[in-house]
Amino acid sequence: xxxxxxxxxxxxxxxxxxxxxxxxxxxxxxxxxxxxxxxxxxxxxxxxxxxxxxxxxxxxxxxxxxxxxxxxxxxxxxxxxxxxxxxxxxxxxxxxxxxxxxxxxxxxxxxxxxxxxxxxxxxxxxxxxxxxxxxxxxxxxxxxxxxxxxxxxxxxxxxxxxxxxxxxxxxxxxxxxxxxxxxxxxxxxxxxxxxxxxxxxxxxxxxxxxxxxxxxxxxxxxxxxxxxxxxxxxxxxxxxxxxxxxxxxxxxxxxxxxxxxxxxxxxxxxxxxxxxxxxxxxxxxxxxxxxxxxxxxxxxxxxxxxxxxxxxxxxxxxxxxxxxxxxxxxxxxxxxxxxxxxxxxxxxxxxxxxxxxxxxxxxxxxxxxxxxxxxxxxxxxxxxxxxxxxxxxxxxxxxxxxxxxxxxxxxxxxxxxxxxxxxxxxxxxxxxxxxxxxxxxxxxxxxxxxxxxxxxxxxxxxxxxxxxxxxxxxxxxxxxxxxxxxxxxxxxxxxxxxxxxxxxxxxxxxxxxxxxxxxxxxxxxxxxxxxxxxxxxxxxxxxxxxxxxxxxxxxxxxxxxxxxxxxxxxxxxxxxxxxxxxxxxxxxxxxxxxxxxxxxxxxxxxxxxxxxxxxxxxxxxxxxxxxxxxxxxxxxxxxxxxxxxxxxxxxxx
Numbered sequence: 001x002x003x004x005x006x007x008x009x010x011x012x013x014x015x016x017x018x019x020x021x022x023x024x025x026x027x028x029x030x031x032x033x034x035x036x037x038x039x040x041x042x043x044x045x046x047x048x049x050x051x052x053x054x055x056x057x058x059x060x061x062x063x064x065x066x067x068x069x070x071x072x073x074x075x076x077x078x079x080x081x082x083x084x085x086x087x088x089x090x091x092x093x094x095x096x097x098x099x100x101x102x103x104x105x106x107x108x109x110x111x112x113x114x115x116x117x118x119x120x121x122x123x124x125x126x127x128x129x130x131x132x133x134x135x136x137x138x139x140x141x142x143x144x145x146x147x148x149x150x151x152x153x154x155x156x157x158x159x160x161x162x163x164x165x166x167x168x169x170x171x172x173x174x175x176x177x178x179x180x181x182x183x184x185x186x187x188x189x190x191x192x193x194x195x196x197x198x199x200x201x202x203x204x205x206x207x208x209x210x211x212x213x214x215x216x217x218x219x220x221x222x223x224x225x226x227x228x229x230x231x232x233x234x235x236x237x238x239x240x241x242x243x244x245x246x247x248x249x250x251x252x253x254x255x256x257x258x259x260x261x262x263x264x265x266x267x268x269x270x271x272x273x274x275x276x277x278x279x280x281x282x283x284x285x286x287x288x289x290x291x292x293x294x295x296x297x298x299x300x301x302x303x304x305x306x307x308x309x310x311x312x313x314x315x316x317x318x319x320x321x322x323x324x325x326x327x328x329x330x331x332x333x334x335x336x337x338x339x340x341x342x343x344x345x346x347x348x349x350x351x352x353x354x355x356x357x358x359x360x361x362x363x364x365x366x367x368x369x370x371x372x373x374x375x376x377x378x379x380x381x382x383x384x385x386x387x388x389x390x391x392x393x394x395x396x397x398x399x400x401x402x403x404x405x406x407x408x409x410x411x412x413x414x415x416x417x418x419x420x421x422x423x424x425x426x427x428x429x430x431x432x433x434x435x436x437x438x439x440x441x442x443x444x445x446x447x448x449x450x451x452x453x454x455x456x457x458x459x460x461x462x463x464x465x466x467x468x469x470x471x472x473x474x475x476x477x478x479x480x481x482x483x484x485x486x487x488x489x490x491x492x493x494x495x496x497x498x499x500x501x502x503x504x505x506x507x508x509x510x511x512x513x514x515x516x517x518x519x520x521x522x523x524x525x526x527x528x529x530x531x532x533x534x535x536x537x538x539x540x541x542x543x544x545x546x547x548x549x550x551x552x553x554x555x556x557x558x559x560x561x562x563x564x565x566x567x568x569x570x571x572x573x574x575x576x577x578x579x580x581x582x583x584x585x586x587x588x589x590x591x592x593x594x595x596x597x598x599x600x601x602x603x604x605x606x607x608x609x610x611x612x613x614x615x616x617x618x619x620x621x622x623x624x625x626x627x628x629x630x631x632x633x634x635x636x637x638x639x640x641x642x643x644x645x646x647x648x649x650x651x652x653x
């Protein structure tokens with residue numbers, strides 16, 4: 001039973017002090033309590049927790065694939081979340097686990113009292129910083145649970161083997177209470193962390209990282225409660241499954257509207273701290289197509305080996321061949337993005353330099369010619385969306401990379417070389433061809449950057465007040481200026497046609513209703529600036545932006561295949577002159593645009609993405625009900641998430 005709440009952490013040997021942090025592999029084991037008595041070992045324990053952060057993996061395209069299963073990006077194999085009935089309740093496993101939370105609580109149980117008693121040797125200020133890091137990590141881990149499961153137990157200490165105590169500790173707390181607990185942990189972290197870490201620089205968490213995370217958490221919870229108000233997905237809502245557990249539930253702010261304002265106000269306050277402090281990296285607006293061309297700091301920032309030179313980057317992971325910590329980002333950035341294709345919807349989101357949407361501009365060249373599709377548009381489209389003939393690498397490439405971008409290969413059977421939608425990105429690319437061999441890339445990975453704070457403030461301000469205040473205006477203009485488009489966002493707002501936007505952009509929707517044009521364009525700005533950085537899955541959930549797909553299926557689309565591309569001899573040669581409708585490409589009778597999932601009728605999303613309300617949260621596996629119910633589901637103190645059954649192997653209702 002103890003392993004259910006807190007997976008026991010084997011700890012048998014002391015850790016030596018380490019002077020490098022995020023560039024090291026996580027330790028395989030951690031020191032027991034008797035070794036957490038020195039500054040170095042406390043620091044080492046905190047270092048080991050950095051592996052909970054999202055970073056580039058050794059053999060993948062890294063974080064750049066994390067927009068998959070949204071309107072931004074489609075993987076070669078569709079997600080079960082858009083095929084109701086395919087995502088099923090598990091017998092075991094799932095998101096309900098406490099492993100990383102336990103690691104944090106184990107630290108607190110064995111460090112806090114000893115530190116207060118003066119039993120830990122070393123610099124007290126540095127030790128406080130490392131304790132602050134662990135509070136940050138516990139907040140991070142709880143935020144992961146909040147997003148996946150909503151209501152969740154709050155466990156702050158390692159528990160014994162008493163069955164009754166463990167069962168009581170398993171009771172789910174209302175999600176707003178969990179969110180407040182996360183913010184409290186971050187407040188504690190802010191009080192302990194230094195502005196500049198004792199070692200590691202921007203490879204290590206600083207006080208401003210905690211402000212940044214606090215902004216993110218508050219915005220998430222505030223908007224979730226706003227758009228799920230009146231449903232079972234918020235505490236106190238109709239049919240909320242926690243009602244029997246918490247019959248006297250009341251929002252600490254008084255009511256849900258006040259609670260929403262509370263969280264959105266915190267999001268504004270915390271993001272302003274960062275946005276006012278950190279400038280945006282310069283963007284020349286030009287892609288460096290040759291070694292002799294002028295470098296673009298904004299483009300280079302995402303694929304730099306050393307990101308410490310960019311003030312916009314608050315936290316990043318460093319990689320090192322000598323330390324055996326590498327990734328494969330450059331290989332896949334210089335090829336087909338490992339089977340993760342950027343959608344037509346994402347490409348269409350970028351406005352023209354004038355600020356007008358593409359459908360409102362006579363200067364838009366259309367999308368029949370891949371060489372011109374980003375012409376005259378937002379520089380972020382020109383920089384990060386690849387075009388045939390562009391230079392990917394300033395030097396030789398690895399065996400599965402392209403020094404020069406080819407025409408997209410839609411029919412390749414190798415995932416790393418197949419262009420799932422026909423569109424591919426080069427965000428995160430480094431021009432050094434030597435890094436394009438698998439497991440040889442040492443480009444860094446951004447974990448926090450200040451632009452998010454600009455965007456968080458703008459959104460929180462408008463969601464809370466219904467207006468753009470002076471600070472939001474300043475931040476929005478700064479983002480647009482850096483992107484190389486007209487700074488006056490009203491140009492875009494006034495030219496926006498929500499009927500057109502609603503057909504492809506999920507951000508046009510909340511709770512099955514179209515949002516207003518200003519809010520949509522705030523979301524559009526966020527989408528374009530944070531493209532491929534893994535924000536979109538969280539955003540479309542907290543906005544409740546998929547209800548419309550319950551009744552109307554959505555087909556992710558790619559390049560304009562049948563207007564002219566299918567007769568382009570260079571494109572045909574790249575595809576071995578082997579385009580076969582309903583066999584390896586979608587038929588022209590369905591759409592002129594390539595539909596990667598509408599090729600074979602046995603594809604589970606052949607008829608489009610469909611949604612089920614239950615899919616906004618993960619199901620809890622049956623095992624956890626049995627453990628907390630004395631062997632029966634009915635006797636458990638747990639309750640299942642809305643719409644999900646408590647029987648393994650079944651899909652949502």
